[in-house]
Amino acid sequence: MSDEEDKMPLFQHLEELRGRILFCGLAVGVGFVLCYFFKDRVFDIFILPWVKALPKGQPYKLIYTVPYEAFLAEMEVSFIGGVILASPVILWEIWRFVAPGLYASERKYILPVIFSSSFFFVGGVLFGYFVVVPVAFKFFASPSSPYITPMMSIDKYLGFAEKMLLCFGLVFELPVFAFFLAKLGVLSSDFLRRKRKWAIVLIFIAAAVLTPSPDIVSQLLMALPLLVLYEVSVWVVYFFGARPAQVVEQTGE
Secondary structure, three states: HHHHHHHHHHHHHHHHHHHHHHHHHHHHHHHHHHHHHHHHHHHHHHHHHHHOOOOOOOOOOOOOOOOHHHHHHHHHHHHHHHHHHHHHHHHHHHHHHHHOOOHHHHHOOOHHHHHHHHHHHHHHHHHHHHHHHHHHHHHHOOOOOOOOOOOOOOHHHHHHHHHHHHHHHHHHHHHHHHHHHOOOOOOOOOHHHOHHHHHHHHHHHHHHHHOOOOOOOHHHHHHHHHHHHHHHHHHHHHOOOOOOEEEEEHHHO
C-alpha cells in the first residue's frame, strides 16, 4: 500500500464506496431494462424447470391470486436477470474497491479473480437451473394422483427458484475465495485437509440453512456440490497457495 492510500480519510473511502454502489446499481438497471424488453421470453425460460417437472397431462401454468401479482412477477424476473447480466460489473467494482488495500504483488491477481468469480457465479446459477431446481421440482410434483393436482403460484415458485439459484451462484465462488486467501498466505491446503471432518459437518449445516425448503432432497442437492467444491478448493490452494518465502515477501517481515 502507498502512503497516499494509508492517509486517505474515512469519508473518502465512503465516498468511493457510494460511487461504486451507484455504478453497480446502474449496471443492474441496464440489465433490468434489457430483460424487461424480452420479459415474455425471460419468464418462459425461468419457469421451464417447473414445466419439465410436471407429469404429462398436468396443467403447467402458474397461477396468481391478486391482480398485480403477475406484473410484479415480470418485474422480479427481469430484475434477477439484470443482476445476473450485471454480475461481472458488480464483481469488478467489489475487487476495485478492495484493491487499494492490497500489496502490489497481490493486485496482479485481481483480473483473474474477477473473471473466475464471474465464471463460477454464472456456472453456479446454471447448475442450479439445469440440475438442482428441476430435480427438486420433480420430487415435489411426484405425489400427484387423480385427486391431487400440483398448482404452483407465481409468488411461491419465484421465491423458491430465486433463492436456490442465488445460493448456488454464491457457493460456487468457494474455489475463488480459497485461491485469493491462499495467495494472501491466509489459507493452506494442509489446514483444509486437517479440518475436512469439521468442514463436512458445517457444509450440511449450511445446506440446511441456505435451502429455502426443509426437505432433505433440497439440502442434499446443496450439500453434495459444496463437498465437491471444498475438495476442489483444497487442490486450488495446494497448487496456487503462497509459499512461506512469498508470504514473507508480501508482508515485508
